[in-house]
Amino acid sequence: MKIHRRNGIDLYCFENLEVFPALCHGITTRQGGVSQSPFDSLNMSLHVGDAAHQVAVNREAVWAGFPRPAEPVFLNQVHGNTVVVWDGTAPAADRRLTGEADAIVTDQHGWLLTILVADCQPVLLHDPVRSVIANIHSGWRGSIADIVGRTVTVMKTRFGCNPDDIYAGVGPSLGPCCSEFVHYKKEIPESLWSYRVSENHFDFWAISQAQLARAGLRPAHIEISGICTRCRRDLFFSYRAAHTTGRFAAIVGMTPKA
Numbered sequence: 001m002k003i004h005r006r007n008g009i010d011l012y013c014f015e016n017l018e019v020f021p022a023l024c025h026g027i028t029t030r031q032g033g034v035s036q037s038p039f040d041s042l043n044m045s046l047h048v049g050d051a052a053h054q055v056a057v058n059r060e061a062v063w064a065g066f067p068r069p070a071e072p073v074f075l076n077q078v079h080g081n082t083v084v085v086w087d088g089t090a091p092a093a094d095r096r097l098t099g100e101a102d103a104i105v106t107d108q109h110g111w112l113l114t115i116l117v118a119d120c121q122p123v124l125l126h127d128p129v130r131s132v133i134a135n136i137h138s139g140w141r142g143s144i145a146d147i148v149g150r151t152v153t154v155m156k157t158r159f160g161c162n163p164d165d166i167y168a169g170v171g172p173s174l175g176p177c178c179s180e181f182v183h184y185k186k187e188i189p190e191s192l193w194s195y196r197v198s199e200n201h202f203d204f205w206a207i208s209q210a211q212l213a214r215a216g217l218r219p220a221h222i223e224i225s226g227i228c229t230r231c232r233r234d235l236f237f238s239y240r241a242a243h244t245t246g247r248f249a250a251i252v253g254m255t256p257k258a
């Protein structure tokens with residue numbers, strides 16, 4: 001990943017995605033905002049106990065780094081496996097889509113699909129041929145449910161995407177160093193036990209890589225950030241490091257059509 005500073009805010013960008021001129025994307029860090037501890041400082045979530053007016057300041061600072069008049073859209077994330085196809089109809093006043101979903105797919109320009117995380121994987125997808133984007137919230141429950149593969153299936157069936165054309169970025173999230181599952185025999189299906197890297201640590205980055213490849217993406221089109229949020233809690237929010245903490249944002253959009 002590369003770091004770009006926009007409007008004074010650092011955004012981590014995937015090198016395989018930033019080559020597409022119609023695409024705008026970035027992943028925020030916890031730095032550069034106004035929220036107080038334990039949400040310091042660039043908390044993007046209104047649902048973790050932080051003061052709403054400070055989150056609003058943080059969000060505006062981030063949106064200002066993206067092309068206007070692109071508007072953000074949020075999901076009600078619930079660690080499920082629902083993929084919503086969005087047609088660009090205006091969301092509610094708080095910019096959240098109704099219903100619950102953990103992945104969003106659209107072919108509409110001018111919207112910033114936003115996923116909020118702190119250890120879970122944000123996975124960005126882009127098909128530059130069909131002009132389709134997706135943003136996925138894939139925690140360990142999402143990984144088990146293969147929400148990444150389900151999202152690629154939706155891109156194929158609804159928009160005629162060829163997986164061969166799709167590019168993917170897996171953002172900062174819990175690495176194999178910190179993905180400890182003491183009760184994995186109850187929580188994680190046996191089919192994924194081969195991704196154990198020690199007695200009870202799992203490599204969920206490798207699981208996503210395999211799921212994307214199984215969905216038909218070329219390995220060369222998949223970029224894994226390799227940044228562990230718990231190890232780098234100076235840079236990112238980590239739920240495992242501190243349960244009361246903020247959320248950072250993964251954002252992807254297609255620039256508004258002139």
Ligand SMILES: [Zn+2]
Pocket residue numbers: 174175176177178228229230231232
């Ligand atoms: Zn780690």
